[in-house]
Amino acid sequence: MRPIPVLVGPTASGKTEIAVGVAEETGAIIVNADSRKLYRHLDVGTAKPPPERRHLYRLLDILEPCESFSAHAWARRAEREIEGALAGGRPVFLEGASVLYLRALFVGFFPQPDIPDDVRLKARELAASGEGYAILLREDPETARKLHPHDVYRISRALEVLMATGKPISWWRRQREKPRFEGVFVYIDVPREELYRRIEERARRMFLKEGLVEETRRIMEMYPCFAEWGKKVIAYRQAIEYIEGKYDLETAIRKKAKADKVLARRQRRFIRSLEPLVVVSRGEAARTLKKYLKEQL
Numbered sequence: 001m002r003p004i005p006v007l008v009g010p011t012a013s014g015k016t017e018i019a020v021g022v023a024e025e026t027g028a029i030i031v032n033a034d035s036r037k038l039y040r041h042l043d044v045g046t047a048k049p050p051p052e053r054r055h056l057y058r059l060l061d062i063l064e065p066c067e068s069f070s071a072h073a074w075a076r077r078a079e080r081e082i083e084g085a086l087a088g089g090r091p092v093f094l095e096g097a098s099v100l101y102l103r104a105l106f107v108g109f110f111p112q113p114d115i116p117d118d119v120r121l122k123a124r125e126l127a128a129s130g131e132g133y134a135i136l137l138r139e140d141p142e143t144a145r146k147l148h149p150h151d152v153y154r155i156s157r158a159l160e161v162l163m164a165t166g167k168p169i170s171w172w173r174r175q176r177e178k179p180r181f182e183g184v185f186v187y188i189d190v191p192r193e194e195l196y197r198r199i200e201e202r203a204r205r206m207f208l209k210e211g212l213v214e215e216t217r218r219i220m221e222m223y224p225c226f227a228e229w230g231k232k233v234i235a236y237r238q239a240i241e242y243i244e245g246k247y248d249l250e251t252a253i254r255k256k257a258k259a260d261k262v263l264a265r266r267q268r269r270f271i272r273s274l275e276p277l278v279v280v281s282r283g284e285a286a287r288t289l290k291k292y293l294k295e296q297l
Contacts, residue, residue: 004082004181005093005292006033006102007285008271009188010048010199010264018188019095020049020284023056028293029085031078032059033096033105036233038074039063041219044212045235048201058085066225071178072112077102079180091293094183099270108179110172115160123160127152132159140168184292185274188285196261203257206235211238234259 009015023030032038036046040061054060056079078094085092126132133156134145143158161169165271190198206212216239219226229235235256242252271277280288
């Protein structure tokens with residue numbers, strides 16, 4: 001089977017615009033690989049395609065705000081969408097750069113043990129206190145050596161698996177399932193100065209022209225949980241804190257752009273670790289993607 005093309009690039013690199021153009025020209029199905037775009041109503045802040053183009057996508061607008069969804073669950077859904085497209089004679093590609101999602105699909109994922117709520121809570125408490133890292137050093141040194149002592153999230157995750165199953169997370173990872181698909185990653189490489197300019201322009205456009213604040217107010221009215229949950233998402237965090245009166249509009253725009261620049265640097269580091277990686281300019285991306293789609297069927 002030919003590899004599945006994946007259009008990747010840092011935030012604001014223009015992935016969605018290119019993906020939509022290629023899908024319209026080739027009849028391909030796009031599988032969304034951006035964790036933020038799974039959620040209904042989060043439109044402006046996640047830079048979704050316009051409503052009249054969303055039929056080109058799968059795994060877009062499938063969750064309600066505040067709903068939990070794991071990388072493992074996404075990968076299972078993505079596998080079904082890819083298989084369905086190919087079985088129907090349609091080319092298919094992914095668009096997005098959510099790190100955990102791409103790893104789950106193309107590196108493989110280990111079986112997910114059930115974690116009782118009380119165990120998860122206890123693991124978080126131990127991780128936050130610092131005691132959790134000491135436990136890992138003793139019970140799962142293989143994992144502990146890979147973690148920073150202050151990485152509370154990953155320490156908590158390793159602890160809850162150990163406490164719930166009696167086996168360290170390093171053991172579970174060795175049970176990793178073989179991936180069902182291989183990917184070829186088409187990386188839109190935008191010069192840093194240009195990317196930062198695009199990030200700044202997009203932040204200003206979202207707040208001043210596209211109605212990000214109004215959208216955020218609507219979501220908060222529909223889903224009261226969004227006042228806290230939404231702060232996990234760049235753009236909505238700044239809009240919520242502006243609504244709360246923590247800073248003025250110009251500060252919100254500036255903070256949004258700054259957060260996106262940090263995200264872009266992190267995405268670039270991850271993307272460069274992907275293999276096989278095909279580095280292209282914005283002008284070359286569509287042509288390269290179409291070449292791989294033509295070879296797919």
